[in-house]
Amino acid sequence: VTDLDLIRDFRADVPTPDDARLAAGRAQLLTIVRAERRFRHRPRSRSWRLAGLVATAAAAVAIAVGFLVVSATRPAARHMAGAAASPSASSVSPAETAARILMTAASTVTRAPVKSEPVPGQWIYHKTVQYGRPGVVSPAGVSTGEEWVTFAGSRTAYYRGGQLIVHDTAGGARATGLSPMAAFNANATPKTAYDAIASLPTAPDALLAAVGHAIAQDGGIANVTAGSPVSAVAPKTKGQGEFNYLVLLLWNAAGGVGAPPAAQAAAYRAMATIPGVTTQQGITDAAGAKAIGVSADGGYDQLLLDPVTYQVTGLRQLSTGIGPITLAPGLSPAAVNQISAKIASFRGNIAARDKYLQELVAKHQAIEREPPRGTLDLSLAYAAVMEVANPGAR
């Protein structure tokens, strides 16, 4: 019995509430949802991570053999060998290269033709392609989705069972009296993203300050992007937060007609000044197109740009390789005790402990849930985005 076991038992008799107890909260929620359906312009939900399954399996282990979870930082050398996808591999450019690429991107998009801002009711067709690693996204593998949205997000449409379904959403006209950044915070649509980027100052310092202000107004960076396809984990630095917010703006704008060229160029130039920004060249997005990955966290969360036009094409996330290790089911209590004692004996010697944990994994006495660092977790790309006359048109 560990201290954690004792804590797990503490108040363990508090019951799970029955449906009747939860009914009031559910009814309240649905009332608000129905009254306030707002357009959410983000890649659509198709699945849930099978965490319930993982938790159940872990519980089964706990019952069978006692429970041990150890967080391990794996030896880097193990992942460097043959880690083609590793963000630390040589294809990741140092900061100077990243800055140069982003400056090239800025001057390239500046030369793109200026498109006038669409009218709010303009229909836009999207085709997205997603790859998800099994265990992270279900269905795993490659899947595609199609939908139609209006520029201001007040209507969306999609096919279900061969029939076109058009939704009205209450989002488009709500954001009255808000600044463009606040309007985007309140309701992310192609239009609010377009207007928000267009409203930013062009000087990098001033632009990042404005982004920082919008982040603060929205309750801090963690509210903005943690857990989204922009970033798997909360940002660790102010610069990462600003980068993520800019990615969020650019990605949402890319779901419409992109950002105004001058404003998009300013965003790229500001990104180039963020400490720790790196690029990875020679990769492909989920739709199979060549791409350059831009990242502020060492390459784990990347914004994907077309290497010729430097327009936004996708997002992807790579595994950090860090996660808990769980003892395999079926070990005898004696084996569990022996392993626990051994782990405890390492005390502060983390490197030796992690080496031992890797041996456990190799001997199938422990299971690691995280794949090696650099493994592709998720990749998301726009295969097509175009203005169309009406929903259902491609």
Place this chain on the structure above:
Amino acid sequence: MQRSLQDAEAFAGLYDRHAAALHRYVARRLGDSAADDIVAEAFLDAFRRRHKYDFRVRDARPWLYGIAANLMGKHSRAEVRMLRAYARTGRDPVRAGDAVSGAEIDGRLSAQAIQRDLAAALAALAAADRDVLLMVAWADLSYREVAAALHIPVGTVRSRLHRARAKVRTALGGYDPTALREEPVQ
């Protein structure tokens, strides 16, 4: 193609999937009537922020538990007060119906002694350390999920958990879990 959370039924699905476990987690900390309010508010908050969150990417639990942790933060003093009352009296305000006297059964008595020590130990933790400890122990979140929920680095999760567990072990009379494992209670 499943619709996004602009659909009422999709958000109802989120509630149906997670509300009961979240409610129990909050109830274990603050009692069931506070849990009613906090869970309802957490889902409304989640709904308001849904466009910031992509539901196909990750488990929603860290996100929901993070929102709940934020809401529970306002009740931190009440939580500590109830834990202290439990430690002092052997009656747990969180389980209002559970008024079993410690003297009723011998085995229960010694179990209660540990429970009361534990309540005192939990009350003595810093709120941030307690959040991490209980998310790991009661919500079964991984370090990385706790990090995402509380918007802190994974390393901070580790150090808070380590500190919290060390304090709990000390408060329980320096039980060494490694030593205890030599006599496993299966």
